[in-house]
Amino acid sequence: MAEVLVYVDHVDGAVRKPTLELLTLARRVGEPVAVALGAGAEATAAVLAEHGAVKVLTADAPEFTEYLVVPKVDALQAAYDAVSPVAVLVPSSAEGKEIAARLAVRIGSGIITDATDLEAGDEGPVATQAVFAASFTTKSRVSKGTPVITVKPNSAPVEAAPAAGAVEALAVTFGALATGTKVTSRTPRESTGRPELTEAAIVVSGGRGVNGAENFHIIEDLADSLGAAVGASRAAVDAGWYPHSNQVGQTGKSVSPQLYIASGISGAIQHRAGMQTSKTIVAVNKDAEAPIFDLVDYGVVGDLFEVVPQLTGEIKARKG
């Protein structure tokens, strides 16, 4: 059976969930061969094998952390040359998309980004995408070269499908461009202990109606009662109430959770672009005319300072 390259997103050997989802999709078009780079690469093998990787190609070198993106492209290209896959799948993170983009140029292939589903087709894998602020759904395929496709988190279930997952060292030769952009320092983001925004099953977001950084704990309390990630609208981020890394929308993150709860968010097109594919949408807003109510499965017209704490209290009571 044809092989499919799957780029592994991991932190020191801990594989992030979107990669496991990617393995589910990869199995629809071929046999997944995983590529894991950097410190802890070999430690990823067990979980990758459990989810269908027939082979795990690993490489570690200081270049992966000391320089931006390109060393990883060199490595993925080495894997591509070694395997001759029918498709290359990469998680749709900022870095993942850049790695996929450069690989696509090198191998003369088309690229599809932010796929939300993938199926086998007569002329290669067919990718589903949500476009124009998720108001349209398209089905596309790559028509030149080997399809390079990046896939959004929460696009497929994580399924166990045990396979061999034999670890093989990947020989990588870094090209002249690899050392072009030096990473001179790196400050890890402080962990909030909450799920990562794009991967979370539930996202609770606050907007202009939260009316100040000091009130965002109301949103955080609700998120914590549900084990959810916290998001913010552009208005809240621009006002300095919450970090940009939590921004949901066209210029921030695009999320697609099982449940999205918007509080004090009017629902401008900019925001809708980032959350419209959420499965269930709930909103609390005191303006009954807010466009967000056009999207909701359940909406409460009311003061979020009353409604949200009551909801949090009720959730805590029900969970005991």
Add this chain to the structure above:
Amino acid sequence: MSLRIVVCVKYVPDATGDRHFADDLTVDRDDVDGLLSELDEYAVEQALQIADEADDAEITVLTVGPEDAKDALRKALSMGADKAIHVEDDDLHGTDVMGTSLVLAKAIEKAGYDLVITGMASTDAAMGVLPAILAERLGVPQVTLLSEVKVEDGTVTGRRDGDSASEQLEASLPALVSVTDQSGEARYPSFKGIMAAKKKPVEAWDLSDLDLEAEEVGLEGAWTAVDSATKRPERTAGTIVKDEGEGGKQLAEFLAGQKFI
């Protein structure tokens, strides 16, 4: 020596308009007003700030697009860019990101450059891959997704705020930079700027000026194919309640019914 900055900008359909597809599944531009992609305004702004700090700099704005795309160039010129290049050719209709990047790379090389600046993504297709593709095609370092950028003594430095870390980056010119919407509010064109823009040169290039063949671009030459585009079904109207003291509890009841609690 003059610092040559090329800013790539895109003319996009207004996101607040009713965007849809034409019969050939390309973006229908006829029914929706176009404008300079908002995220590209940040690229123009950073180019202007870098030019202000440089002894001598020249900013060229470059776009690939139909006749109307001149509006995007005019906006950038009125913000303060020095000149513009408009690549327009009937054969470009339906060109995808790989083709567009090919045209941009050829045009950038023809124009001459030390620094290329782009926005983080367009506000229409929103792929966010063009900067990396362009850097690969040009064979220069990518210094992308910067929230802060500085150019000094032939070196570009900047801060990239990622999901797990914030990184400081450094590369030698020539290089390609992309900036995020956190890089600094874009200025509004002044009346003087708008008047001055009318006199600034806009060069028009077509595929033959760039030694490109029609087969390398356009819908037929695209690296990807859209097979179908379906309007997302209208959401069925949800339940909306007015809070009369029990709104939070009612919402909890709904969430419990959906098995979220």
